[in-house]
Amino acid sequence: MKTRELILVGLFAALTAIGAFIQIPGPVVPFTLQYVFCAFAGILLGRRLGLYSQLLYVGIGLIGVPVFTKGGGPTYVLIPTFGYLLGFILCATVIGFLIERQEKYTFFSLLKCVLPGLGVVYMVGVPYLYVILKYYLSKPISFNNAMQFGFYPFIIQDIVLSCIVALVASRVIPSLKRAGYFQAHIKKVA
Template sequence: MRMKTRDMILVALFAALTAIGAFLKIPTPIVPFTLQFLFCAFAGVFLGARLGLYSQLLYVGIGLAGIPIFTQGGGISYIFQPTFGYLLGFICCAYIIGKLTENLGEVKFANVFLPVAAGLAAVYAVGVPYLYIIINQYLGKPMSFMAAVKVGLVPYIVQDVLLSALVAFTATKVVPILRRAGYVGIKQN
Protein backbone atom coordinates (compact mmCIF):
# COMPACT_ATOMS: atom_id res chain seq x y z
CA MET A 1 0.00 0.00 0.00
CA ARG A 2 1.31 3.40 -0.96
CA MET A 3 0.54 6.53 1.00
CA LYS A 4 0.65 10.06 -0.32
CA THR A 5 3.19 12.38 1.26
CA ARG A 6 0.34 14.54 2.57
CA ASP A 7 -1.21 11.53 4.30
CA MET A 8 2.11 10.57 5.90
CA ILE A 9 2.53 14.11 7.20
CA LEU A 10 -1.00 14.14 8.63
CA VAL A 11 -0.52 10.75 10.29
CA ALA A 12 2.74 11.96 11.86
CA LEU A 13 1.14 15.26 12.88
CA PHE A 14 -1.71 13.59 14.76
CA ALA A 15 0.68 11.10 16.36
CA ALA A 16 2.73 14.10 17.54
CA LEU A 17 -0.39 15.91 18.78
CA THR A 18 -1.40 12.83 20.77
CA ALA A 19 2.10 12.76 22.29
CA ILE A 20 1.77 16.44 23.19
CA GLY A 21 -1.58 15.61 24.78
CA ALA A 22 0.22 13.13 27.03
CA PHE A 23 2.40 15.91 28.41
CA LEU A 24 -0.54 18.24 29.03
CA LYS A 25 -1.59 16.38 32.14
CA ILE A 26 -2.83 16.71 35.67
CA PRO A 27 -1.27 13.91 37.73
CA THR A 28 -3.56 11.66 39.76
CA PRO A 29 -2.69 8.45 41.64
CA ILE A 30 -3.22 5.92 38.82
CA VAL A 31 -4.63 7.50 35.64
CA PRO A 32 -3.65 11.14 34.96
CA PHE A 33 -5.95 13.66 33.27
CA THR A 34 -4.54 14.28 29.77
CA LEU A 35 -5.58 15.65 26.38
CA GLN A 36 -4.61 12.50 24.48
CA PHE A 37 -8.24 11.56 23.86
CA LEU A 38 -8.92 14.98 22.34
CA PHE A 39 -6.22 14.57 19.68
CA CYS A 40 -7.09 10.92 19.12
CA ALA A 41 -10.72 11.90 18.44
CA PHE A 42 -9.63 14.71 16.13
CA ALA A 43 -7.48 12.17 14.25
CA GLY A 44 -10.54 10.02 13.63
CA VAL A 45 -12.73 12.94 12.57
CA PHE A 46 -10.21 14.72 10.35
CA LEU A 47 -8.23 11.78 8.93
CA GLY A 48 -10.88 9.08 8.68
CA ALA A 49 -10.67 5.47 9.83
CA ARG A 50 -7.51 4.30 8.06
CA LEU A 51 -5.27 7.31 8.61
CA GLY A 52 -6.65 7.94 12.10
CA LEU A 53 -5.81 4.34 12.97
CA TYR A 54 -2.32 4.75 11.53
CA SER A 55 -1.71 7.92 13.54
CA GLN A 56 -2.47 6.16 16.81
CA LEU A 57 -0.53 3.05 15.81
CA LEU A 58 2.43 5.32 15.07
CA TYR A 59 2.07 7.05 18.43
CA VAL A 60 1.93 3.77 20.36
CA GLY A 61 4.69 2.23 18.23
CA ILE A 62 7.08 5.12 18.82
CA GLY A 63 6.42 4.95 22.55
CA LEU A 64 6.95 1.20 22.69
CA ALA A 65 10.17 1.62 20.71
CA GLY A 66 11.56 3.55 23.69
CA ILE A 67 10.87 7.20 22.97
CA PRO A 68 9.36 8.61 26.20
CA ILE A 69 6.15 10.03 24.72
CA PHE A 70 3.65 8.36 27.05
CA THR A 71 2.56 10.03 30.27
CA GLN A 72 5.09 8.04 32.28
CA GLY A 73 7.85 7.40 29.75
CA GLY A 74 8.09 4.76 27.06
CA GLY A 75 9.63 1.44 26.12
CA ILE A 76 8.30 -2.07 25.66
CA SER A 77 7.91 -2.53 29.42
CA TYR A 78 5.18 0.13 29.30
CA ILE A 79 2.76 -2.66 28.43
CA PHE A 80 2.86 -3.50 32.15
CA GLN A 81 1.65 -0.04 33.14
CA PRO A 82 -1.99 -0.03 34.29
CA THR A 83 -2.75 2.79 31.83
CA PHE A 84 -1.43 1.05 28.70
CA GLY A 85 -4.92 -0.26 27.89
CA TYR A 86 -6.08 3.30 27.28
CA LEU A 87 -3.37 3.65 24.63
CA LEU A 88 -4.68 0.52 22.93
CA GLY A 89 -8.14 2.04 23.26
CA PHE A 90 -6.95 5.14 21.40
CA ILE A 91 -6.13 2.96 18.40
CA CYS A 92 -9.67 1.53 18.40
CA CYS A 93 -11.13 4.96 19.13
CA ALA A 94 -9.58 6.73 16.14
CA TYR A 95 -10.68 3.92 13.83
CA ILE A 96 -14.25 3.82 15.14
CA ILE A 97 -14.69 7.59 14.99
CA GLY A 98 -13.19 7.73 11.51
CA LYS A 99 -15.34 4.86 10.25
CA LEU A 100 -18.52 6.42 11.61
CA THR A 101 -17.78 9.96 10.40
CA GLU A 102 -15.87 9.65 7.13
CA ASN A 103 -18.98 9.15 5.01
CA LEU A 104 -21.27 11.62 6.74
CA GLY A 105 -23.30 13.58 4.25
CA GLU A 106 -24.03 16.39 6.65
CA VAL A 107 -21.70 17.32 9.48
CA LYS A 108 -23.99 18.21 12.38
CA PHE A 109 -23.20 18.17 16.08
CA ALA A 110 -25.18 14.98 16.82
CA ASN A 111 -23.81 13.24 13.70
CA VAL A 112 -20.29 13.72 15.05
CA PHE A 113 -20.90 13.60 18.81
CA LEU A 114 -22.37 10.09 18.76
CA PRO A 115 -19.40 8.56 16.86
CA VAL A 116 -16.98 10.39 19.15
CA ALA A 117 -18.88 9.04 22.17
CA ALA A 118 -18.63 5.55 20.63
CA GLY A 119 -14.87 6.04 20.27
CA LEU A 120 -14.68 7.20 23.88
CA ALA A 121 -16.60 4.10 24.95
CA ALA A 122 -13.99 1.99 23.14
CA VAL A 123 -11.19 3.71 25.07
CA TYR A 124 -12.86 2.83 28.35
CA ALA A 125 -13.91 -0.65 27.17
CA VAL A 126 -10.25 -1.50 26.60
CA GLY A 127 -8.61 0.71 29.24
CA VAL A 128 -10.58 -0.18 32.36
CA PRO A 129 -10.35 -4.00 32.02
CA TYR A 130 -6.64 -3.66 31.20
CA LEU A 131 -6.17 -1.53 34.31
CA TYR A 132 -8.01 -4.15 36.36
CA ILE A 133 -5.95 -7.04 34.97
CA ILE A 134 -2.56 -5.34 35.39
CA ILE A 135 -3.26 -4.21 38.94
CA ASN A 136 -4.57 -7.63 39.97
CA GLN A 137 -2.39 -10.00 37.98
CA TYR A 138 0.89 -8.17 37.37
CA LEU A 139 1.13 -5.84 40.37
CA GLY A 140 -0.57 -8.36 42.64
CA LYS A 141 -2.74 -5.78 44.39
CA PRO A 142 -6.31 -6.93 44.96
CA MET A 143 -8.83 -4.63 43.26
CA SER A 144 -12.42 -5.35 42.33
CA PHE A 145 -13.63 -4.53 38.85
CA MET A 146 -15.96 -1.89 40.32
CA ALA A 147 -12.96 -0.30 42.04
CA ALA A 148 -11.18 -0.24 38.67
CA VAL A 149 -14.22 1.51 37.18
CA LYS A 150 -14.19 4.03 40.05
CA VAL A 151 -10.49 4.70 39.54
CA GLY A 152 -10.23 4.45 35.73
CA LEU A 153 -13.56 5.82 34.46
CA VAL A 154 -15.65 7.75 36.97
CA PRO A 155 -13.24 10.67 37.62
CA TYR A 156 -12.67 11.22 33.89
CA ILE A 157 -15.99 10.65 32.18
CA VAL A 158 -17.36 14.19 32.58
CA GLN A 159 -14.17 15.74 31.23
CA ASP A 160 -14.08 13.28 28.33
CA VAL A 161 -17.74 13.88 27.43
CA LEU A 162 -17.00 17.63 27.40
CA LEU A 163 -13.98 16.98 25.18
CA SER A 164 -16.24 14.88 22.92
CA ALA A 165 -18.64 17.81 22.66
CA LEU A 166 -15.70 20.10 21.83
CA VAL A 167 -14.56 17.72 19.07
CA ALA A 168 -18.09 17.53 17.64
CA PHE A 169 -18.56 21.30 17.76
CA THR A 170 -15.17 21.93 16.16
CA ALA A 171 -15.87 19.35 13.45
CA THR A 172 -19.14 21.09 12.51
CA LYS A 173 -17.14 24.25 11.84
CA VAL A 174 -13.90 22.87 10.38
CA VAL A 175 -14.83 19.76 8.36
CA PRO A 176 -17.10 21.61 5.87
CA ILE A 177 -14.29 24.11 5.21
CA LEU A 178 -11.76 21.31 4.75
CA ARG A 179 -14.16 19.51 2.40
CA ARG A 180 -14.64 22.58 0.23
CA ALA A 181 -10.88 23.06 0.06
CA GLY A 182 -10.41 19.39 -0.86
CA TYR A 183 -8.23 18.59 2.15
CA VAL A 184 -10.52 16.05 3.77
CA GLY A 185 -11.39 13.01 1.75
CA ILE A 186 -14.89 12.78 3.21
CA LYS A 187 -17.64 12.10 0.73
CA GLN A 188 -20.45 14.61 0.37
CA ASN A 189 -23.95 13.55 -0.57
Protein backbone atom coordinates in the same frame (compact mmCIF):
# COMPACT_ATOMS: atom_id res chain seq x y z
CA MET B 1 0.49 6.56 0.97
CA LYS B 2 0.84 10.01 -0.47
CA THR B 3 3.18 12.55 1.06
CA ARG B 4 0.29 14.60 2.46
CA GLU B 5 -1.16 11.50 4.11
CA LEU B 6 2.20 10.65 5.69
CA ILE B 7 2.48 14.18 7.03
CA LEU B 8 -1.05 14.05 8.49
CA VAL B 9 -0.40 10.68 10.15
CA GLY B 10 2.84 12.00 11.67
CA LEU B 11 1.17 15.24 12.73
CA PHE B 12 -1.63 13.52 14.61
CA ALA B 13 0.80 11.06 16.21
CA ALA B 14 2.82 14.07 17.41
CA LEU B 15 -0.30 15.89 18.64
CA THR B 16 -1.35 12.79 20.62
CA ALA B 17 2.13 12.70 22.16
CA ILE B 18 1.84 16.37 23.11
CA GLY B 19 -1.57 15.63 24.63
CA ALA B 20 0.11 13.12 26.96
CA PHE B 21 2.02 15.93 28.62
CA ILE B 22 -0.97 18.23 29.06
CA GLN B 23 -2.24 16.47 32.14
CA ILE B 24 -3.81 16.62 35.55
CA PRO B 25 -2.31 13.89 37.76
CA GLY B 26 -4.62 11.31 39.31
CA PRO B 27 -4.05 8.55 41.85
CA VAL B 28 -3.64 5.86 39.17
CA VAL B 29 -4.78 7.38 35.86
CA PRO B 30 -3.87 10.97 34.91
CA PHE B 31 -6.32 13.14 32.98
CA THR B 32 -4.69 14.06 29.65
CA LEU B 33 -5.66 15.57 26.31
CA GLN B 34 -4.54 12.53 24.28
CA TYR B 35 -8.15 11.53 23.68
CA VAL B 36 -8.90 14.92 22.07
CA PHE B 37 -6.21 14.49 19.44
CA CYS B 38 -7.11 10.84 18.94
CA ALA B 39 -10.74 11.86 18.27
CA PHE B 40 -9.66 14.59 15.85
CA ALA B 41 -7.46 12.02 14.07
CA GLY B 42 -10.51 9.82 13.52
CA ILE B 43 -12.68 12.73 12.38
CA LEU B 44 -10.22 14.49 10.10
CA LEU B 45 -8.22 11.54 8.79
CA GLY B 46 -10.81 8.78 8.57
CA ARG B 47 -10.44 5.23 9.79
CA ARG B 48 -7.34 4.19 7.86
CA LEU B 49 -5.14 7.21 8.49
CA GLY B 50 -6.58 7.71 11.99
CA LEU B 51 -5.60 4.13 12.78
CA TYR B 52 -2.10 4.67 11.36
CA SER B 53 -1.59 7.86 13.37
CA GLN B 54 -2.37 6.13 16.66
CA LEU B 55 -0.38 3.01 15.72
CA LEU B 56 2.57 5.30 14.98
CA TYR B 57 2.16 7.05 18.33
CA VAL B 58 2.02 3.81 20.31
CA GLY B 59 4.78 2.23 18.23
CA ILE B 60 7.14 5.16 18.79
CA GLY B 61 6.48 4.94 22.52
CA LEU B 62 7.05 1.18 22.62
CA ILE B 63 10.43 1.45 20.90
CA GLY B 64 11.59 3.71 23.72
CA VAL B 65 10.82 7.31 22.80
CA PRO B 66 9.29 8.83 25.97
CA VAL B 67 6.00 10.00 24.43
CA PHE B 68 3.68 8.39 27.01
CA THR B 69 2.72 10.07 30.28
CA LYS B 70 5.25 7.96 32.20
CA GLY B 71 7.97 7.51 29.58
CA GLY B 72 8.16 4.77 26.97
CA GLY B 73 9.75 1.45 26.08
CA PRO B 74 8.54 -2.10 25.55
CA THR B 75 7.91 -2.66 29.26
CA TYR B 76 5.25 0.06 29.13
CA VAL B 77 2.77 -2.70 28.28
CA LEU B 78 2.96 -3.59 31.98
CA ILE B 79 1.88 -0.10 33.09
CA PRO B 80 -1.79 -0.18 34.20
CA THR B 81 -2.77 2.68 31.88
CA PHE B 82 -1.39 1.08 28.69
CA GLY B 83 -4.87 -0.23 27.87
CA TYR B 84 -6.04 3.32 27.26
CA LEU B 85 -3.33 3.67 24.60
CA LEU B 86 -4.62 0.52 22.91
CA GLY B 87 -8.08 2.07 23.21
CA PHE B 88 -6.87 5.16 21.34
CA ILE B 89 -5.92 2.98 18.37
CA LEU B 90 -9.40 1.53 18.24
CA CYS B 91 -11.01 4.89 19.05
CA ALA B 92 -9.56 6.66 16.01
CA THR B 93 -10.56 3.69 13.85
CA VAL B 94 -14.15 3.59 15.14
CA ILE B 95 -14.62 7.36 14.84
CA GLY B 96 -13.13 7.34 11.34
CA PHE B 97 -15.34 4.41 10.33
CA LEU B 98 -18.45 6.26 11.52
CA ILE B 99 -17.36 9.58 9.96
CA GLU B 100 -16.99 7.91 6.58
CA ARG B 101 -20.69 7.07 6.70
CA GLN B 102 -21.87 10.60 7.48
CA GLU B 103 -23.74 12.70 4.97
CA LYS B 104 -23.74 15.87 7.07
CA TYR B 105 -21.23 17.11 9.59
CA THR B 106 -23.34 18.80 12.22
CA PHE B 107 -22.56 18.94 15.91
CA PHE B 108 -24.94 16.09 16.71
CA SER B 109 -23.91 13.87 13.80
CA LEU B 110 -20.25 14.27 14.80
CA LEU B 111 -21.02 13.69 18.47
CA LYS B 112 -22.72 10.42 17.49
CA CYS B 113 -19.40 9.40 15.93
CA VAL B 114 -17.16 10.60 18.75
CA LEU B 115 -18.99 9.10 21.75
CA PRO B 116 -18.66 5.46 20.57
CA GLY B 117 -14.93 6.10 20.16
CA LEU B 118 -14.77 7.32 23.74
CA GLY B 119 -16.67 4.21 24.82
CA VAL B 120 -14.06 2.03 23.12
CA VAL B 121 -11.24 3.75 25.03
CA TYR B 122 -12.91 2.88 28.33
CA MET B 123 -13.95 -0.63 27.23
CA VAL B 124 -10.29 -1.45 26.59
CA GLY B 125 -8.62 0.77 29.20
CA VAL B 126 -10.53 -0.13 32.36
CA PRO B 127 -10.31 -3.94 32.02
CA TYR B 128 -6.59 -3.64 31.17
CA LEU B 129 -6.10 -1.45 34.25
CA TYR B 130 -7.88 -4.06 36.36
CA VAL B 131 -5.90 -7.02 34.99
CA ILE B 132 -2.50 -5.35 35.41
CA LEU B 133 -3.26 -4.08 38.93
CA LYS B 134 -4.78 -7.34 40.15
CA TYR B 135 -2.75 -10.03 38.41
CA TYR B 136 0.59 -8.43 37.54
CA LEU B 137 1.03 -6.01 40.46
CA SER B 138 -0.96 -8.26 42.84
CA LYS B 139 -3.04 -5.42 44.25
CA PRO B 140 -6.22 -6.42 46.10
CA ILE B 141 -8.60 -4.64 43.73
CA SER B 142 -12.10 -5.32 42.48
CA PHE B 143 -13.37 -4.36 39.05
CA ASN B 144 -15.46 -1.65 40.74
CA ASN B 145 -12.23 -0.24 42.23
CA ALA B 146 -10.76 -0.16 38.72
CA MET B 147 -13.86 1.76 37.59
CA GLN B 148 -13.31 4.20 40.49
CA PHE B 149 -9.72 4.78 39.40
CA GLY B 150 -10.09 4.72 35.63
CA PHE B 151 -13.66 5.62 34.66
CA TYR B 152 -15.81 7.53 37.16
CA PRO B 153 -13.43 10.47 37.74
CA PHE B 154 -12.97 11.07 34.01
CA ILE B 155 -16.17 10.26 32.15
CA ILE B 156 -17.85 13.66 32.64
CA GLN B 157 -14.75 15.55 31.51
CA ASP B 158 -14.34 13.25 28.53
CA ILE B 159 -17.96 13.73 27.49
CA VAL B 160 -17.44 17.49 27.70
CA LEU B 161 -14.25 17.10 25.63
CA SER B 162 -16.24 15.01 23.12
CA CYS B 163 -18.75 17.84 22.81
CA ILE B 164 -15.92 20.34 22.27
CA VAL B 165 -14.35 18.09 19.62
CA ALA B 166 -17.70 17.73 17.82
CA LEU B 167 -18.33 21.48 18.00
CA VAL B 168 -14.88 22.43 16.70
CA ALA B 169 -15.04 19.79 13.96
CA SER B 170 -18.51 20.98 12.87
CA ARG B 171 -16.99 24.45 12.36
CA VAL B 172 -13.71 23.32 10.76
CA ILE B 173 -14.94 20.64 8.35
CA PRO B 174 -16.96 23.04 6.11
CA SER B 175 -13.87 25.22 5.66
CA LEU B 176 -11.70 22.20 4.90
CA LYS B 177 -14.28 20.92 2.39
CA ARG B 178 -14.39 24.31 0.62
CA ALA B 179 -10.60 24.32 0.42
CA GLY B 180 -10.63 20.77 -0.96
CA TYR B 181 -8.69 19.26 1.93
CA PHE B 182 -11.41 17.28 3.69
CA GLN B 183 -12.16 13.80 2.37
CA ALA B 184 -9.41 13.89 -0.18
CA HIS B 185 -7.91 11.03 1.83
CA ILE B 186 -11.20 9.55 3.19
CA LYS B 187 -12.76 6.98 0.94
CA LYS B 188 -16.55 7.43 1.16
CA VAL B 189 -18.42 4.22 1.83
CA ALA B 190 -21.66 3.69 -0.05
